[in-house]
Amino acid sequence: MRSPPPSDKLPLSMLTILHTADWHFGAVLYGQRRHREHAAFAEWFIDCVAREKPDVVLISGDIFDTTTPSHQAQTLYYDTIAALRRGGCPHIIVTGGNHDAPSLINAIQPLVQDQGIYIVGAATENPADEVLLLRDSSGNPQMIVCAVPYLRDRDVRLSESGQSPDDKHTALVSGIRYHYEAVTAAACQLRETLDTPVPIVGMGHLFVAGGVAGDGVRDLYVGTLSYVGTDIFSKDLDYVALGHLHVPQQVSGATTIRYSGSPIPMGFGEAKQQKLVLKVTIEGAGIAPLVTPIHVPTFQRLVAISGDWAKIEKSVTALFSELPVPGETAGSDVLASPIWLDIVYTGSEIIPDLRDRIESIVDTQPIRVLRVKNQRPVATWESAPEISxxxxxxxxxxxxxxxxxxxxxxxxxxxxxxxxxxxxxxxxxxxxx
Ligand SMILES: [Mn+2]
Incomplete structure (x- = not known):
C-alpha cells in the first residue's frame, strides 16, 4: 500500500505512470483467435501493476479490436480493470481508439466514475470534459491528465462544403491542433487554481508524423494523410502517452512523447519486436520524466519465413530444436503453445501443393501453419505490338x-x-x- 505524503502541500512526491495502449482484445489473426494471449497478457499486467504500484494506469485507446467485440473480449477487459483496482491501483484512465465504439467504451462510466476509473470514449463539445485532476489518498492534487481520445472527423472538422481535398486536409489538421490546444489550455487553467503546480500529462490516439506503423494499423483518416507533427503537443505537457502505432517508439526524437505499442504482436511483421509497457516517473512539473521500458513476455511465438523451397524447408526444420520435448514440463507458457507460422514462398519453381508440402514437414510437431502465401515472381508481359x-x-x-x-x-x-x-x-x- 502506498502511504500518504507527509504534508498536504509542496513538495510533490514522485509520481509513477504505467502507459499502455492498443490491447485489441478480440483480435483474430488468419482465423486464429488471440484470446489466450490476451488473457495471459492481462494476468501478467495485473501482476506488473501490483509490483510497480503506479499512481495511475493510462490506456491510450484501442481496447477492443472491433466496435462489436465478443462477450468474451468484453469480460476480459472488465475483469482486468476490476482486478487492477482491487490490486490497489488508485487511478485508471481509458480513452477510446479508432477501433473502439465510443458508446460501448462509455457505457460503463456511471458504474465506475467514483472508483478511480475514468473513461473518455470520444471527444465532446467541452474540452474540459477531457481534463482529469487526480488526487492522492489524502485528497491532495497529484497530476492533471488531458485524456484526449481518438478524434473523429466530425469531432474536430472545421471545414465547410465546397472545400478542395487539400483544404479539407488542412482543416482537419488544424482541428486536431485546435482540440489539443483547447484541452491543454483548460488543464493549465485548472492548474492555476491549485496550490500545487502539479504535472500535466497528455494522452492521444493518432498517427504523429515520424512514427513507424507496424501491422494492422488502419488508416486514421481515409483518403488523406492527416498526420500531425509533435508540435501540436504543448510544452506544458510533461509527458504524452500515445496509442495507435503498434511499434513502441518515441516520436521524432522527443523522449517525452511516446507510443507504448501493442502488448502482443498484431501481425507477423511485428513478430521480432520486443513488446513493452512504459513506466514513467515524474518528479514534478517542468522536470523531464524518466521513462523505463518494461518488457512484456511473448505469449505466442509467431515465426515468419520467406524464401525458396530449400530455405523454407531448412528454416521450418530448424524450429524443431526450439520446441519442448514431449512429456517434459515446458519451461514457460511460450514453449507450451504451438509456434504459429507464416510462410511466403518466393522461389521460381512452381509448387502447386505448397501448403501440403509444408504441412507434411511440420507433421505432428506443435507448429501451426497460419498462412501460406505464394509470391513466386511473375514477369509482366512484354509488349509485342507486331503480333496480334x-x-x-x-x-x-x-x-x-x-x-x-x-x-x-x-x-x-x-x-x-x-x-x-x-x-x-x-x-x-x-x-x-
Ligand atoms: Mn488505433
Whole structure:
C-alpha cells in the first residue's frame, strides 16, 4: 500500500505512470483467435501493476479490436480493470481508439466514475470534459491528465462544403491542433487554481508524423494523410502517452512523447519486436520524466519465413530444436503453445501443393501453419505490338505465358499436357474460351 505524503502541500512526491495502449482484445489473426494471449497478457499486467504500484494506469485507446467485440473480449477487459483496482491501483484512465465504439467504451462510466476509473470514449463539445485532476489518498492534487481520445472527423472538422481535398486536409489538421490546444489550455487553467503546480500529462490516439506503423494499423483518416507533427503537443505537457502505432517508439526524437505499442504482436511483421509497457516517473512539473521500458513476455511465438523451397524447408526444420520435448514440463507458457507460422514462398519453381508440402514437414510437431502465401515472381508481359492475338493459337499464348513466367524447361512438358487436357475438356463441354 502506498502511504500518504507527509504534508498536504509542496513538495510533490514522485509520481509513477504505467502507459499502455492498443490491447485489441478480440483480435483474430488468419482465423486464429488471440484470446489466450490476451488473457495471459492481462494476468501478467495485473501482476506488473501490483509490483510497480503506479499512481495511475493510462490506456491510450484501442481496447477492443472491433466496435462489436465478443462477450468474451468484453469480460476480459472488465475483469482486468476490476482486478487492477482491487490490486490497489488508485487511478485508471481509458480513452477510446479508432477501433473502439465510443458508446460501448462509455457505457460503463456511471458504474465506475467514483472508483478511480475514468473513461473518455470520444471527444465532446467541452474540452474540459477531457481534463482529469487526480488526487492522492489524502485528497491532495497529484497530476492533471488531458485524456484526449481518438478524434473523429466530425469531432474536430472545421471545414465547410465546397472545400478542395487539400483544404479539407488542412482543416482537419488544424482541428486536431485546435482540440489539443483547447484541452491543454483548460488543464493549465485548472492548474492555476491549485496550490500545487502539479504535472500535466497528455494522452492521444493518432498517427504523429515520424512514427513507424507496424501491422494492422488502419488508416486514421481515409483518403488523406492527416498526420500531425509533435508540435501540436504543448510544452506544458510533461509527458504524452500515445496509442495507435503498434511499434513502441518515441516520436521524432522527443523522449517525452511516446507510443507504448501493442502488448502482443498484431501481425507477423511485428513478430521480432520486443513488446513493452512504459513506466514513467515524474518528479514534478517542468522536470523531464524518466521513462523505463518494461518488457512484456511473448505469449505466442509467431515465426515468419520467406524464401525458396530449400530455405523454407531448412528454416521450418530448424524450429524443431526450439520446441519442448514431449512429456517434459515446458519451461514457460511460450514453449507450451504451438509456434504459429507464416510462410511466403518466393522461389521460381512452381509448387502447386505448397501448403501440403509444408504441412507434411511440420507433421505432428506443435507448429501451426497460419498462412501460406505464394509470391513466386511473375514477369509482366512484354509488349509485342507486331503480333496480334489473331495470329496466335491458344497453345501459342500458353507457351508465351510459360516463357514470361520463367517456368523451368523441366516443368513445361507436364504443364502443357495439363493445359491441352483442360482445353479439350472445355471444348467438349462447349464452355466458351
Ligand atoms: Mn488505433
Amino acid at each position: 492475338l489473331d495470329d496466335l493459337t491458344p497453345e501459342d499464348v500458353f507457351q508465351r505465358c510459360l516463357e514470361a513466367h520463367h517456368v523451368p524447361e523441366s516443368q513445361r512438358g507436364v504443364l502443357t499436357d495439363v493445359y491441352r487436357e483442360t482445353l479439350a475438356g472445355c471444348l467438349a463441354t462447349g464452355d466458351a474460351l
